[in-house]
Amino acid sequence: MDREPDTLITHRATRIGLLVGVPLAIVLGVPAASRAAAILRSWTSGETLTANDLNANFTALNTELARLDPLVVDGEGAVGIGTTTPQGKLHVNGFGRVISSAWNVRSVAEFHGPAASNSAVLFGTGATAGTQSVRGLFIGSASQTFGVARFDAAGTAAPTIDLHVGANGRVGVGTDAPAERLHVAGRIVADPTHAAAATNTQFATTSTTFVDVPGLAVTVTTHGKPVMLTVNTNYNPTTGNLGPYNSWGLLTITRNGTNLGHALYGMQIASSAINDNLPVSFTFVDTPPAGTHTYRLAARAGEMNVGILLGEGGVTQQLTATQLN
Numbered sequence: 001m002d003r004e005p006d007t008l009i010t011h012r013a014t015r016i017g018l019l020v021g022v023p024l025a026i027v028l029g030v031p032a033a034s035r036a037a038a039i040l041r042s043w044t045s046g047e048t049l050t051a052n053d054l055n056a057n058f059t060a061l062n063t064e065l066a067r068l069d070p071l072v073v074d075g076e077g078a079v080g081i082g083t084t085t086p087q088g089k090l091h092v093n094g095f096g097r098v099i100s101s102a103w104n105v106r107s108v109a110e111f112h113g114p115a116a117s118n119s120a121v122l123f124g125t126g127a128t129a130g131t132q133s134v135r136g137l138f139i140g141s142a143s144q145t146f147g148v149a150r151f152d153a154a155g156t157a158a159p160t161i162d163l164h165v166g167a168n169g170r171v172g173v174g175t176d177a178p179a180e181r182l183h184v185a186g187r188i189v190a191d192p193t194h195a196a197a198a199t200n201t202q203f204a205t206t207s208t209t210f211v212d213v214p215g216l217a218v219t220v221t222t223h224g225k226p227v228m229l230t231v232n233t234n235y236n237p238t239t240g241n242l243g244p245y246n247s248w249g250l251l252t253i254t255r256n257g258t259n260l261g262h263a264l265y266g267m268q269i270a271s272s273a274i275n276d277n278l279p280v281s282f283t284f285v286d287t288p289p290a291g292t293h294t295y296r297l298a299a300r301a302g303e304m305n306v307g308i309l310l311g312e313g314g315v316t317q318q319l320t321a322t323q324l325n
């Protein structure tokens with residue numbers, strides 16, 4: 001058998017390639033020392049290669065290859081790395097890495113089909129065909145639409161685009177035709193940045209320290225921006241002490257149990273005649289740290305032996321909290 005330097009000989013039964021040129025440069029990633037051990041003999045031009053000669057070399061080489069992830073090219077031209085049964089033109093079983101410095105980024109893996117074709121990078125779970133168990137990143141050739149999509153595992157149905165990024169920069173969730181910069185087809189559930197509480201239950205107290213008014217508490221999640229708080233109630237002293245117009249009470253707002261007003265006088269002083277009814281409204285802007293906060297309306301009597309009543313007659317009292325953008 002005549003040979004040329006660096007000729008690849010293939011043993012079909014075991015899918016092993018052996019370069020018999022001089023020097024032997026690469027044998028499917030086998031280390032140099034192992035390659036030297038695998039070459040038991042060489043042949044000269046015109047020499048007949050017997051089965052015994054080849055088998056001796058293949059046996060030694062196969063021992064080394066058995067310890068490595070094989071690279072296989074099957075009869076259809078499909079390449080397998082880490083697998084002997086490639087399911088596509090290139091089938092890699094295991095982890096891979098691509099290093100580049102293109103586009104001013106460290107790692108780049110580029111995937112595209114022939115001209116004017118859609119492209120996708122798919123991730124599968126191995127579920128049966130037709131279940132849309134395959135997820136992937138998708139780009140359309142004509143529209144340049146990019147998205148996160150669900151694919152029919154059978155490879156026959158068009159993908160379902162869940163997140164759409166159009167060529168114009170518009171983003172669609174649940175729609176592939178966003179009308180604005182962000183278009184959500186369906187309801188949105190987000191952390192609340194506005195809350196309101198109301199009660200028609202009147203509240204009486206004689207406490208000279210602040211106590212929470214039942215039913216007037218709101219919880220909001222903020223992002224480090226100011227929160228505007230509003231209070232609407234009514235006040236009526238039920239007993240007098242210093243005189244008909246010297247019976248007074250105090251209101252404040254707490255955040256997570258901490259008084260946001262004056263420690264003694266709070267935010268609002270209400271004074272009225274006994275059994276009179278005084279509407280009380282005020283606004284306060286708080287600047288809380290980012291996070292979830294609970295605001296409450298609190299009240300106290302202004303002096304000893306004075307009772308105060310809020311929401312007399314069942315009128316609506318309200319506390320609101322709104323984050324300012």
